[in-house]
Amino acid sequence: MSQTIRNEPTPGTSSSKHVPHAHGVEAHDAAGTKHGITGKGLKGGQLGLLAVVVLGISSVAPAYSLTSSLGPTVNAVGVQLPAIFIVAFIPMILVAFAYRELNADSPDSGTTFTWTTKAFGPFVGWMGGWGLLAANIIVLSNLAGVAVDFFYLFLGEIFSNPDLADLTNNKALNIATCLAFVALAVWVSYRGLHATKLVQYSMVAFQILVLVLFTVMAVVHASAENSGTALAFSWDWFDPTKITSFAQFASGMSLAVFVYWGWDVCLTVNEETKGGKGTAGKAGTTTAIAVLGLYLLVIVGTMMVAGIGETGIGLNNPDNQSNVFAALASPVMGPLAVLMSLAVLAGTASSLQSTMASPARSLLSMSHYGALPPRYATVSKRFGSPGYATIAAGAISGGFYAVMKIVSESVLNDTILALGLMICFYYALTAFACTWYFRHSIFASVRNFFLRLLCPMLGGVLLTVVFLQTAVDSWNPDFGSGSQLFGIGLVFLIGIGLLALGLVVMMLTYWRRPGFFRGETLRKDTPALVVPE
Numbered sequence: 324m325s326q327t328i329r330n331e332p333t334p335g336t337s338s339s340k341h342v343p344h345a346h347g348v349e350a351h352d353a354a355g356t357k358h359g360i361t362g363k364g365l366k367g368g369q370l371g372l373l374a375v376v377v378l379g380i381s382s383v384a385p386a387y388s389l390t391s392s393l394g395p396t397v398n399a400v401g402v403q404l405p406a407i408f409i410v411a412f413i414p415m416i417l418v419a420f421a422y423r424e425l426n427a428d429s430p431d432s433g434t435t436f437t438w439t440t441k442a443f444g445p446f447v448g449w450m451g452g453w454g455l456l457a458a459n460i461i462v463l464s465n466l467a468g469v470a471v472d473f474f475y476l477f478l479g480e481i482f483s484n485p486d487l488a489d490l491t492n493n494k495a496l497n498i499a500t501c502l503a504f505v506a507l508a509v510w511v512s513y514r515g516l517h518a519t520k521l522v523q524y525s526m527v528a529f530q531i532l533v534l535v536l537f538t539v540m541a542v543v544h545a546s547a548e549n550s551g552t553a554l555a556f557s558w559d560w561f562d563p564t565k566i567t568s569f570a571q572f573a574s575g576m577s578l579a580v581f582v583y584w585g586w587d588v589c590l591t592v593n594e595e596t597k598g599g600k601g602t603a604g605k606a607g608t609t610t611a612i613a614v615l616g617l618y619l620l621v622i623v624g625t626m627m628v629a630g631i632g633e634t635g636i637g638l639n640n641p642d643n644q645s646n647v648f649a650a651l652a653s654p655v656m657g658p659l660a661v662l663m664s665l666a667v668l669a670g671t672a673s674s675l676q677s678t679m680a681s682p683a684r685s686l687l688s689m690s691h692y693g694a695l696p697p698r699y700a701t702v703s704k705r706f707g708s709p710g711y712a713t714i715a716a717g718a719i720s721g722g723f724y725a726v727m728k729i730v731s732e733s734v735l736n737d738t739i740l741a742l743g744l745m746i747c748f749y750y751a752l753t754a755f756a757c758t759w760y761f762r763h764s765i766f767a768s769v770r771n772f773f774l775r776l777l778c779p780m781l782g783g784v785l786l787t788v789v790f791l792q793t794a795v796d797s798w799n800p801d802f803g804s805g806s807q808l809f810g811i812g813l814v815f816l817i818g819i820g821l822l823a824l825g826l827v828v829m830m831l832t833y834w835r836r837p838g839f840f841r842g843e844t845l846r847k848d849t850p851a852l853v854v855p856e
Contacts, residue, residue, distance in 0.1 A: 363432065363594065363687060363688070363691050363700070363702060363709075364702035364707065365432065365594045365595050365684075365687075365702060365707055365708070365709070366515060366516070366595060366706070366707025366708070367594060367595055367596075367597070368595070368596070368597040369515070369516045369517055369520070369595045369596070369597070369707075370516055370520060370592060370595060370596045370597065370602075371596070371597055371598060371602065372598060372602050372605060372606055372609075374520050374523075374524075375589045375592060375596060375602060375603060375606035376589070376606045376609050376610050376613065377520070377523050377524055377527050378516075378519070378520070378523055378588060378589065378592065378606075378677050378680070379585065379586045379588055379589040379606055379607065379609075379610030380527050380531075380610055380613060380614060381523045381526065381527045381670075381673045381674055381676075381677040382585035382586070382588040382674055382677045382678045382680075382681070383582070383583065383584070383585040383586060383610070383614050383674070384466065384585065384670045384671060384673070384674035385530065385531070385534060385614060385617055385618065385621075385670065386530050386533070386534060386648070386663075386666045386667045386669075386670035386671075387466070387469055387667055387670045387671045387674065388581070388582040389534075389582065389618065389621055389622075389625075389647070389648070390646050390647050390648040390649070390667055391469070391645065391646065391647075392578055392579070392581060392582050393622070393625060393638060393647045394638055394639070394643055394644025394645065394646075394647050395578055395644055396408075396575055396578045396579060397631050397638040397639055397644075398639055398644065399571055399574040399575040399578060400566050400571055400572070400574075400575040401631055402554070402557070402559070402560050402626070402631055403560060403562065403563060403565055403566050403575075404560065404622055404626060404631075404638075405560045405561050405619055405622050405623060405626075406560060406561050406562055406563040406565070406566070407563065407566070407572075407575040407576065407579050408579050408582070408615070408618055408619065408622060409561065409563070409615070409619070410563050410572075410576065410579070411575075411576050411579030411580050411582075411583065412583060412611070412615045413781075413782075413785065414580070414750075414781070414782040414785040414786050414789075415580070415583045415586070415611055415750075415782075416608065416611050416612070416782075417754070417778045417779065417781050417782030417785070418750045418751075418753065418754045418779070418782040418783070418786070419586065419607050419608045419611050420608070420774050420778040420779065420782075421753060421754045421756075421757035421758075421774075421775075421778065421779035421782065421783075422434070422587060422590050422604065422607055422753065422757075423604030423605070423607060423608060423774075424604075424757055424761065424774055424775055424779075425438045425753070425756070425757050425760065426590050426593055426603055426604045426607075427601060427604055428760075428761075429441060429849075430593040430594060430603065431593065431594065431688060432591055432592070432593065432594050432595075432684035432685070432687060432688045433452065433684070433685055433687075433688025433689060433691075433692070434455070434587065434590050434591055434593075434685070434688075434753070435451040435452060435454070435455045435587075435685075435749050435752065435753045435756075436448055436449070436451055436452030436455065436685055436688060436689055436694070437688060437692070437845065438451075438753060438756050438757070438760065439451035439452075439752055439753060439756040440692075440845050440846070441756075441760060441845065441846065441847045441849065442755075442756035442757075442759045442760040442847070443756060443759065444842075444846075445694070445839055445840045445841075445842065445845070445846075446829065446840065447752070448694075448845075449689075449694055449829050449832070449839075449840075450752075450822070450825055450826070450829060451749050451752045451753065451756075452685055452688075452689050452694065453822075453825035453828070453829065454745050454748045454749030454752065454822070454825070455681070455682070455685055455749045456682050456685055456686070457745050457821045457822075457825065458584070458742055458745035458746055458749065459678060459681050459682040459685075459716070459720075460682060460716070460719055460720050460723055461723070461738050461739065461741070461742050461745065462584070462585075462678060462742065463505070463675060463678055463679065463682070463716070463717075463720035464720045464721070464723045464724035464727070464738075465724075465738070465739055465742075466671050466674050466675040466678065467501045467502075467504045467505050467508075467671075467675055467720065467721065467724055468497075468501055468724055468728070469667075469671045470501075470504050470668060470671040470672050470675060471491055471497055471500045471501045471504065472491045472646075473664055473667045473668040473671060474491075474500065474504075474668055475487055475488050475489075475490045475491040475500075476488045476491070476649065476664050476668075477661070477664045477665055477668055478490075480660070480661045480664055481661065494728060494729070497728065498724070498725045498728055498729075501721065501724055501725070501728075502721050502725070504672065504675060505675070505717050505720060505721040505724075506717065506721075507676075508672075508675045508676040508679050508717065509679065509713055509714060509716075509717035511676050512676060512679040512680060512683065512708065512713045512717075513703065513706065513708055513710055513713050513714070514706050514708065515703070515706035515707055515708040516592060516595055516680070516708070519676060519677060519680065522673065522676060523673055523676075523677055526669045526670070526672065526673035527673060529665075529666060529669055530666045530669055530670045530673070531617065533662050533663060533665070533666035534617065534620075534621050534666065535620070536656075536659070536662070537621070537624070537648070537651075537652070537655060537656060537663060538620050538621050538623075538624035538625075539624070540655050540656055540659075541624035541625060541627060541628035541629075541651075541655050542623075542624050542627055542628070544628050544654075544655055545624075545627035545628040546627075551635060552628075552629055552630035552632050552634075552635050552636055552637045553627060553628055553629075553630060554626055554627055554630045554631070555627075556623065556627055560623075560626065569792075570792070570796065573788070573789055573792035573793065573796070574793075574796065576789045577743040577747075577789055577792075577793045578743070580743055580746055580747065580786070580789065581739075581742060581743055581746065582618065583611065583614060583615075584742075584746050585674070585678060586607050586610040586611045586614065587607060587681070587750075588677060588678065588680055588681045589603050589606040589607040589610055590603045590604070590607055591680055591681045591684045591685065592680060592684070595707075625638070625647070625651065626638070628651070628654075628655055629647075629651055636650055636651055636654055648663050648667060649663075649664070652664065679713060679716055679717065682712075682716040682720075683708075683709045683712040683713040683715075683716045684709055684712070686699045686709065686712035686715060686716065687699060687700055687702070687709035687712045690712070692839055692844040692845040693836055693838045693839040693843070693844045693845075694832065694836070694839040694845075695832065695836075696836075698711055699711055699712045699715065700712075731806070737803045737806060737813045737814045737817055738817055740797070740802070740803045740814045740818075741797070741814050741815075741817040741818035741821070742818075743789070743793055743818075744790060744793055744794060744797075744818035744819070744822075745818065745821065745822075746786075747786040747787070747789050747790035747793070748790060748822065750782075750783075750786050751782075751783040751784075751786040751787045751790065752783075754779040754780070754782045754783030754786070755779070755780070755783045757775060757779040758775060758776050758779045758780050758783075760847070761775040761776075793818075794815060794818070794819060797812050797814035797815040797818065798811060798812055798815045799812050800812040800813070802814050802815075
């Protein structure tokens, strides 16, 4: 590996200037520095607006997100599938506005961790960072696992040998292949965002082209009545009032929120963009809007050709729900079906690599401000990337997948359902942080009222409602795989258990490294980083 450098703020010393802390704790400025904050050593000016948007779309992984979520979401809301995707987009775009406002004020690779610390203090901020890290680790492990499945499926289709596709069921080979994918993603990410950008352009373009091709062919098949399950297009599909119960609505929301998750990686690389600190914020909202348009296009085409029946290629067929495109590709695309397998493989592989940027930079930021051990703050001198944190994120996600795969397949699946809880937790926290942080300026202008108060609060409240409803529903063992412990559903135990584990780790960190929690490195009046234009 290349040589690394370590940049971290120095805790207060006897010669430090004492500054009253907003939360009632006396804070200390490190001698010779302003609040002890220095640059992290990341290489700036690497990504323009287009590159950051591509990175965001890659992290969302449209092909993978759709193939894994369409079935369960149809099961929850029926033909109102487009409606629930639009409704789920509303809190996402509202939260994206909050991210943009916070980033414009204080661009920092720690995003949720940094902003919630500045708004609510170190303890809430630390838990916000933990929620972000936990969500990313779960997703990274799952992406690697899905990449393995589609890798062997692709080999089976290329060589017309179903036995090759079945190799994914070999647990030892599956884990070994998964770890190889993770290692490759770590290697590319370690080499910095320039290498990441080159990989992402080709994979994202291919993924989108195949999804558009599939949609066109699906509509042609449905119009020609070549599918016995076809549905005629109806504007009623876009009417959320036709969802019959709040439980169905919340379940659909929790699933649909997952498919948008990942756009916030655009903000995570805010210290490495060019064009000023506004680039990352614009990229986040642009990514969310672009993904919504792509999703609605594919959803309409899929529903028209497959319908929502429980037989054949119907979206409610239990055999199709975990992987919709695997069931639809051959009937819709014929000999071109292999392209869909390759698109999902490319999507999961590219998302695995791009998503790695988020936990690595969050770990870097938390360490930089003294909230984690200093070794996570090491930056590659050659590539300007968070070297140690990238390796750590890959090792944790690969290890998590291996352990879950060995323990039980159902446990691994339930961790994905628990992901919705983690996403709602840290997105809502960031939205509320925006309003609280800017509370003294929210009535200064109409723009501030909408973008610093109304939009963030609405987004935060909506996600909090989804979080609470999902937590209540997941208490029942019937939610998810049906696994339970002492009568409590496994999805609840994983989701809430991870948050409880975060509290324990935070207390241990406070005991070992109290400086951050005393406000010695980061607080509301910590000066913002200057991102070059």
